[in-house]
Amino acid sequence: MHFFSKKHLTLKAELVINYTSSENEITQLEAEEVNKMTEFMMTMTVIALVFVAATILVALLSGGLLRLKKGIFNREAKDVSP
DSSP, X not given: OEEEEEEOSSSXXXXXXXXXXXXXXXXXXXXXXXXXXXXXXXXXXXXXXXXXXHHHHHHHHHHHHHHHHHHHHXXXXXXXXX
């Protein structure tokens, strides 16, 4: 990017071209985009892990309740001899 300015150090007006480094600006933009993408991926990972943990918890709870139900309803009377 070129910026044009006039210097009045002498009697003649001189045209001075100032070159700015646009590489640093591009690097900052890329780093900002990478940071945003990393934050997004971390958020999605946390959400996925929460869903997996919830699924496992529900499976364990339902399995435990089914075993409890089976244990309660399938009891047999013991033979008691006087």
